[in-house]
Amino acid sequence: MQSNHTEKMSSLGLSAWYGEKQALVNVSISMKANSVTAIIGPSGCGKSTYIRCLNRMHELVPKATVTGQVLLDKEDIYGPGVDPVMIRRRVGMVFQKPNPFPTMSIYDNVAAGLKLTGMRRGKSLDDIVKSSLEQAGLWDEVKYDLKKPGTSVSGGQQQRLCIARAIALQPEVILMDEPCSALDPVATAKIEGLMASLKEKYTVVVVTHNMQQASRVADFTAFLYLGKLIEYDETTKIFENPKEDLTERYITGKFG
Numbered sequence: 001m002q003s004n005h006t007e008k009m010s011s012l013g014l015s016a017w018y019g020e021k022q023a024l025v026n027v028s029i030s031m032k033a034n035s036v037t038a039i040i041g042p043s044g045c046g047k048s049t050y051i052r053c054l055n056r057m058h059e060l061v062p063k064a065t066v067t068g069q070v071l072l073d074k075e076d077i078y079g080p081g082v083d084p085v086m087i088r089r090r091v092g093m094v095f096q097k098p099n100p101f102p103t104m105s106i107y108d109n110v111a112a113g114l115k116l117t118g119m120r121r122g123k124s125l126d127d128i129v130k131s132s133l134e135q136a137g138l139w140d141e142v143k144y145d146l147k148k149p150g151t152s153v154s155g156g157q158q159q160r161l162c163i164a165r166a167i168a169l170q171p172e173v174i175l176m177d178e179p180c181s182a183l184d185p186v187a188t189a190k191i192e193g194l195m196a197s198l199k200e201k202y203t204v205v206v207v208t209h210n211m212q213q214a215s216r217v218a219d220f221t222a223f224l225y226l227g228k229l230i231e232y233d234e235t236t237k238i239f240e241n242p243k244e245d246l247t248e249r250y251i252t253g254k255f256g
Contacts, residue, residue, distance in 0.1 A: 005032030005219075007074075008203040009054065009091075009173055014068035016049050016058055023049040025227045026068070031173075031220070036195050036204045038218035038235065040211060042256040046227040047207040051175045054205065055091035056084040072173070089113075092166035096178040098158035100150030100165075106142050109150040109161055113169045128168055135201075136164035137194050156187025163194065167202075174198060176206040180213065192217050211251055215239050223247050 009031045016024040024046045031037045039047045052058040053066055056077060069076045077087045100109045108115075110129045129146075133139040138160040142153065150161055159179055166174055176195075180188040195217045198204055208214050214221050215235060222232040223244075231238060231247045242248045250256050 005035050007031070008033035008072070009205075010071045011050075011053070012069040012071065014050070014053055014066070014070060016046070016053055016067075017065045018049075018061060019063040023227055024053070027224070027227075027229045029222050029229060029232050031203060031205055033203050034199050034201075035219040036199050036206060036217050037220045037222065038214035039205065039207045039222050039224060040209070040214050040250075041224035041230075042250070043209065045224045047224055048177050049227075050224065051093075051177055051205055051207055054173070054175055055088050055093055057088070057093065059084070089117075089169050090171055091173040091175060092169060092171035094159070094162050094166055094174065094176045094179050097182050098155055098162050100158050100161050102149065102151045104150055105147045106150050106153070106161060107146040110164045110168050112165060117169075129164075132164040132168040133161075135167050135198070136160045137190060137197075138164055154187070156183050156190060159183060159187070159191060160194065163191075163198075167198075171202065173203045173205065176204065178207055178209065181209070188213075211239075223250060225250070 007030050010029065012028050014024055014027045015022065027050060039050060041047055049058060054070055058064050058066055066078065070078060072090065101112060104112060107129055110132050111125055114125060114128060130139060133142065138157060141157060180191050192213060195204055195206065218235045221235040221238040223230045223238065225246060231242060231244045238247060239251055242251065
């Protein structure tokens with residue numbers, strides 16, 4: 001089904017710690033370009049830690065450490081001399097709770113990252129803001145309200161605003177950490193539809209505790225348990241014909 005996808009990002013023997021506590025154990029996953037990869041598993045299994053290692057956010061936690069490699073276009077993002085700020089531009093992140101900047105307008109929320117990199121307000125900035133809001137499926141809902149605070153819209157719209165903010169930096173990979181867990185079913189359906197359209201331009205990696213969501217949106221699924229990768233395959237195989245007994249027990253609701 002997806003065999004023609006090239007690899008965009010991969011982890012090789014990735015392990016991660018918070019102080020003495022190990023959160024990931026030797027995880028190797030290959031994420032294909034222009035696809036959605038879901039990371040599933042019970043709470044506390046290392047899902048969020050895993051994706052935070054993919055854009056070097058894990059190291060922002062005091063006493064957090066990482067070993068192994070994360071390759072982006074076959075280059076190790078933890079290699080010597082690699083600037084983590086540049087990595088975070090190339091690998092965007094959308095968090096569990098929508099977090100628009102409360103003191104900024106809708107427009108300035110989308111433009112925030114670009115302004116940090118020195119882009120000044122003007123036609124090109126306007127174009128990027130509009131294009132980012134369009135890609136996030138939000139433009140038609142907010143185009144007359146761009147000066148209103150980012151927090152003035154609904155929770156689902158705030159989450160799409162955060163997606164637009166990530167898109168504005170034109171990343172290559174978009175990480176989403178349980179992006180729908182704080183949203184109602186209607187808003188969730190919009191974000192799921194958005195993931196399907198985003199993969200045309202980006203590589204998407206989504207952490208979700210919602211198995212139905214993974215089966216709906218993901219091309220590939222990785223099942224983590226207690227910090228270890230139990231199984232990784234095309235989503236249809238994971239859900240219809242898992243190789244590991246533990247995977248089958250998890251997706252049929254025997255535990256988790």
